Amino acid sequence: MAKIKGAIVVDTARCKGCDICVTSCPFDVLRMSREVNEKGYTYSYMLNPDNCTGCASCGLVCPDGCIKVYKLKV
Amino acid sequence: MSNPIIQPENLVYDKSAVLTDNVMHYCPGCSHGTVHRIVAEVIEEMGLQDQTIGVAPVGCAVFIYNYINVDFAESAHGRAPAIATAIKRLNPDKLVFTYQGDGDLAAIGTAETIHACNRGENIAIIFINNGIYGMTGGQMAPTTLLGMKSSTCPTGREPHLNGYPLKITDMLALTEGTCYVTRQSVHTPSSVKKTKRAIRKAFDNSLQGKGTSVVEVVSTCNSGWKMTPVEANRWMEENMFPFYPLGDLKDR
Numbered sequence: 001m002a003k004i005k006g007a008i009v010v011d012t013a014r015c016k017g018c019d020i021c022v023t024s025c026p027f028d029v030l031r032m033s034r035e036v037n038e039k040g041y042t043y044s045y046m047l048n049p050d051n052c053t054g055c056a057s058c059g060l061v062c063p064d065g066c067i068k069v070y071k072l073k074v
Numbered sequence: 075m076s077n078p079i080i081q082p083e084n085l086v087y088d089k090s091a092v093l094t095d096n097v098m099h100y101c102p103g104c105s106h107g108t109v110h111r112i113v114a115e116v117i118e119e120m121g122l123q124d125q126t127i128g129v130a131p132v133g134c135a136v137f138i139y140n141y142i143n144v145d146f147a148e149s150a151h152g153r154a155p156a157i158a159t160a161i162k163r164l165n166p167d168k169l170v171f172t173y174q175g176d177g178d179l180a181a182i183g184t185a186e187t188i189h190a191c192n193r194g195e196n197i198a199i200i201f202i203n204n205g206i207y208g209m210t211g212g213q214m215a216p217t218t219l220l221g222m223k224s225s226t227c228p229t230g231r232e233p234h235l236n237g238y239p240l241k242i243t244d245m246l247a248l249t250e251g252t253c254y255v256t257r258q259s260v261h262t263p264s265s266v267k268k269t270k271r272a273i274r275k276a277f278d279n280s281l282q283g284k285g286t287s288v289v290e291v292v293s294t295c296n297s298g299w300k301m302t303p304v305e306a307n308r309w310m311e312e313n314m315f316p317f318y319p320l321g322d323l324k325d326r
């Protein structure tokens with residue numbers, strides 16, 4: 001059976017660490033960083049990249065348009 | 075990049091090119107950003123970047139023209155529907171929309187808003203209702219809920235002293251000139267998709283000359299509400315939605 005794999009890339013300089021993508025991800029992929037960006041904000045990253053399906057929920061709710069979503073049938 | 079999925083041919087979601095690369099000045103998690111993002115997406119999907127004129131409000135969204143890369147006029151506080159009236163009458167083929175907060179639209183701009191809707195001006199009005207004056211420090215707005223705290227009603231809005239919250243969108247649905255009036259939100263993936271469809275319909279109506287469309291987006295001002303963005307979304311679901319229920323009020 002074909003499996004769908006996803007991945008995201010966060011524009012960490014643009015991210016404001018609002019946490020909305022983290023709570024909107026249905027597959028518990030995302031977490032907030034401990035480090036901060038130039039503006040002093042934490043940023044979102046994939047803690048569990050293998051869980052990502054490329055569903056784009058995170059991209060849809062991000063207020064700052066920081067997230068690129070990729071999806072591949074393997 | 076080590077991740078083999080991250081290749082241009084696998085890209086399924088990215089911000090629209092109509093949204094500029096300028097980092098928006100909004101607080102983290104502010105609904106304004108999400109609505110800006112989807113307005114830009116709709117304009118790109120319609121292929122109307124060169125055919126759109128927006129009217130910016132006074133309020134936190136005063137710099138919207140730095141973020142959505144279309145022509146804009148800046149209006150005096152609350153007067154966006156009057157400016158949009160003139161722009162659309164002089165440019166009937168353009169897509170013309172206003173973008174306004176609840177202080178702008180429902181307080182100082184009440185008259186302009188109601189009369190533009192009653193005249194049936196062929197404009198789309200995007201109305202961000204966060205229940206507060208965000209820009210100036212979280213003062214009470216006409217839309218502030220009973221019991222809701224703000225900097226000018228620190229113990230909560232009281233009807234004897236402060237009057238009742240105003241459902242101005244319901245009033246606008248009663249005017250003959252509106253063709254489409256809806257109330258939406260942008261706090262979840264599915265609500266974002268619905269709001270996008272609503273904005274698309276409002277923009278189509280402007281181009282087709284069907285009358286005035288109003289898209290209220292029940293929103294958060296997490297800084298003014300003194301909550302985290304995620305808490306503010308939850309508070310909105312629990313407190314704003316019962317008084318400002320989501321859905322279409324009018325569609326004809």
Ligand SMILES: Cc1ncc(C[n+]2csc(CCOP(=O)(O)OP(=O)(O)O)c2C)c(N)n1
Nearest residue numbers: 132133134151175176177178206207208209
């Ligand atoms: C004529 C005039 N009166 C008052 C103000 C002060 N003022 C600036 S923004 C604002 C309210 C903004 O609230 P809202 O429209 O709800 O937008 P938000 O900032 O919440 O997005 C006020 C009263 C002004 N700029 N001009």
Ligand code: SF4
Nearest residue numbers: 025052053055056058
């Ligand atoms: S694309 Fe879907 S699964 Fe992947 S991180 Fe975003 S929300 Fe989670």
Ligand code: SF4
Nearest residue numbers: 015016018019021062
């Ligand atoms: S929703 Fe956007 S701005 Fe907020 S933490 Fe996630 S990537 Fe950053």
Ligand code: SF4
Nearest residue numbers: 100101104134208295
């Ligand atoms: S003050 Fe409120 S409305 Fe203004 S940017 Fe901050 S969260 Fe958004």
